[in-house]
Amino acid sequence: MSRILDQRSLLLVISFLTNLHSTKVLSEWKRCGDQECETAMSRVQATADYLGPDCRYLNFTEGEEIIVYSKLSRKSENLWAGSKGKDFGYFPKDAVKVEEVLIAEEVEVPTKETDFLCIDGDEYIFE
Secondary structure (H helix, E strand, O other): OHHHHHHHHHHHHHHHHHHHHHHHOOOOEEEEOOOOOOOOOEEEEEOOOEOOOOOOEOOEOOOOEEEEEEEEEHHHOOEEEEEEOOEEEEEEHHHEEEEEEOOOOOEEEEOOHHHHOEEEOOEEEOO
């Protein structure tokens, strides 16, 4: 009997994690300057203020400079990821203008679940 309960518990956890995963992933693919997405692709300037819906997003004000490290592709081509100072997150490409292209050739790589963690302070938040 306990073995059946263990199997049901495992199935419940797997089901929960599958649903959790599907709500967090913004895209299955991204374009980067290298395979590890560590090379800065471009320098952009914010053309409007932006306040993201959660802590996965980069908030900024008009005129701020942002360094772009990846661009989501296929499913969500309108979102780029970058940093300003110590802050990192996703933002709509329509809220910025490209000031300088640093990498001309982009590579497409699959995203990882860790690409979409919501980090708020020192805590990881799972939706």
